[in-house]
Amino acid sequence: MKRRIAKRKTVLLVVAIVVSSLTVMSLDVQGAKGTTWVESVVVSALAPIQKAATRTARSLEGIWSSYIDLVGVRAESETLRRELRTLQVENNRLIEQNLKLHRLQKLLAVKREAPASMMMANVVGLDPTTWSNVLLVDRGSDDKVSKEMIVVSGDGLVGRVIRTSPRASKVLLLTDVRHAVDALIQRTRDRGVVVGMNRSSCLMKYIPLEAKVEVGDRVISSGLGGLYPKGLIIGTITRVAKSSGGLHQEAIVRPSTDLERIEEVFINAKR
């Protein structure tokens, strides 16, 4: 009897979890689900930790590559090696500063061309799962960031804001499987749709069969679809193939922005 009751309880729990999670998912897709307070707390609490971890990991990456460079000179004297290490650390710091300056200059160029409504945000975290490609940035609803705002970098399109909490926002990257943008091949003016694959590249679908697409062609946003303005650089074509049905061509597009190493972005504050 006891066993049967316990079994029923488990079944009821399973049903409750299945029903509630499917309801939440439906609300999320319809856009009716706002950011839950738990989500806000979790994101706000983890954003500084993620920021620190991101910084540490990036510095370690730099130090590690510097260390690899040093392996070949093992035979040299210890003094020289120590001196070299000091110089490497200093050099690494200068390189970092130089790279940052370069990135900021690029962003400044974008800002000059773009409307005044653009705001800069720092990337503080990357999505922890394989199944979605999302960035966490340090601007939120307190900075008047809202859903569906577009996000760009000095190199081109990055994605759009999908969730906001007071001090952080989640940006859906163009490599995410849920992301699609109407696009143009800049040279031939042929249209297609660039969709994410949850990989580092995207897929451009529905390119007309007669289009003479070549590897290296630049892909830009077409302005259709209402969200993204025309002319934003999406990426470069790295491979062309016929679609499985044979009615269209498909192309692999490498995003112009290195989305795994991006550190600063611009959020377009005005839709």
Added chain:
Amino acid sequence: MSAIFILNLFIVSFLFQSTLAPYATVASVRPDLILLLACVAGLFFGRRRGLLLGALAGFLQDSLSGGLFGLNILSKALVGLAAGALQRNVGLHHRLLQALLVAVLTAFDGLVTIVLVRLFYGGEALVLPTVVLLVYQTLYNVLLAVPYFAVLSRVARRYLPSGGFADIPAAPSGLRQLLQRTRYRVP
């Protein structure tokens, strides 16, 4: 003690998943410590707690990630339930069986994701690249599961009153009998 154990496990898993996992990306795949956590919840604490702890872990993961909200609540709850049910009926003390469990449950978790993303986002969600990702994810999780379970079993033996794994019922199931017949060591 069990509560402290699971709380610590939650903290460590979430800190790792949210901070270091993106830097451990191989072929666009990140290690899924939350899935392993849901497996452990089922293996160590039984079906019902596995289900609830899995749902909680999924909820926190959904809060952190930018994916479809609710997807991980469902998939991780089912992973916890399945791990608990298998532990109850078969007994999964052997590392090989644990790795097999992780492989099966990662594939299950991924399939739930593919089906639900396809269901909610329609045709633009690409199936083939996602299936390739699923294969990589399974391999990655299995490789991670071996040292993970080795370390965790030791910690659990020391700090959990049950010594780690949830009880196996007195009456062995068909598979357990089969394993005994093949001289597989069942505690």
